[in-house]
Amino acid sequence: MMLEINLLPGATKGKSRGGFTLAGVLPSFGSGIRDPFLIAAAACVVMSMAAVGTLYTVQRARTGQLAVRMDKASRDSTRYAKVLAARRKLTAERDSVLRQLSIIRTIDESRYNWAHILDEVSRALPAYTWLTIIEQTTKAPAPPGADTLAAHGEAPVPVAGAAATKAGARIMTADTIAIHPPLGFRLVGQTVDIQALTMFMRQLESSPFLQRVMLARSEIVIVDGKDVTQFELSAEYEVPPPGVVVTAPLVVPVR
Structure with a gap:
């Protein structure tokens, strides 16, 4: 058995100072925390702080993007407001012109309705038949x-x-x-021949300007000591098909 004795002064003290390291302390510190719930709580706190920081960064970035988009939308709205106002003005002017054209077309296409009616009635009127009343039955349009x-x-x-x-x-x-408002009328007349009344109705119905010719009533009356048939017919004006009415421009020579 051999004994070794260190005769150098301070060798033991230096050795003891060099032997103290952090690796020796950490195992003792980690070994002192043995509660798993405390470790989980600490981990949750760290994760929550990281999540909050991430969400804050993302929301801040989105707020900046939305602010930029809102500014752009405001500028676009200001720029397009004038365009929309001009468009509404042009639309109103277009509607006004179209309305004026419709008024002119209405006046032009309906001013000869009664002329056509009287022409067709006089053309279909047979011999020994005469009319006493011709009047409009529909309400006059505005x-x-x-x-x-x-x-x-x-x-x-x-x-x-x-x-x-x-x-x-x-x-x-x-x-x-309405370009062609409804136009109804009635005819009251007399005839000495009932066959003439039938012919009159048939010729009126064959006209391209008249439709729905119906006999409202008929009766025998005495006129100048003679028996005649007094009748009342109802009819309506019909818009003729294209090609029936031929229009031509009026040319007046100017010297």
């Missing part, structure tokens, strides 16, 4: 361009907002222009 709501006794009510748009659409719909 003049082109007149306010149809006022003509029916309805006054427009001022509204605002979305209701104004609907009311405007209702007024525009109610104030439409």
Whole structure:
């Protein structure tokens, strides 16, 4: 058995100082925490802080993007507002022109209706038959361009907002222009031959300008001591097919 003795001074103290390391302390520190719930709670705290930081960064980036998009949309709205205003103005002018053209077309195409009716009646009237009354039975249409709501006794009510748009659409719909409004009339006359009345009705029905010719009533009356048949017919004006009425421009020579 051999004993070794260190005779150098301070050798033991230096050795003891060099022997203290962090690796020796950490195992003792880690070995002191033995509760798994505390470790899990600490991990959750660390993960929560990381998640909050991530969400904050993402939301901040999205807020910046939305701010940029909102600024761009505001600029576009300001720029397009003038374009939309100009478009609405042009649309209103176009509708006004179309309405004026419709009024002119209505006046032009309906001013000869009664002339055609009287021409066809006189052409179909047989011998020994005469008329005493020719009158219109349908309601006379309002003049082109007149306010149809006022003509029916309805006054427009001022509204605002979305209701104004609907009311405007209702007024525009109610104030439409009929190119060929319904035109009905009745004929009252007398004849000495019942066959002539039948021929008269048949010739009226064959006209391209007349339709729905019906006998309303007929009776025997005494005129100048003679028995005659008094009749009443109802009919309607019909728009002729294309090609029946031929129009030509009026040319007047100017010297």
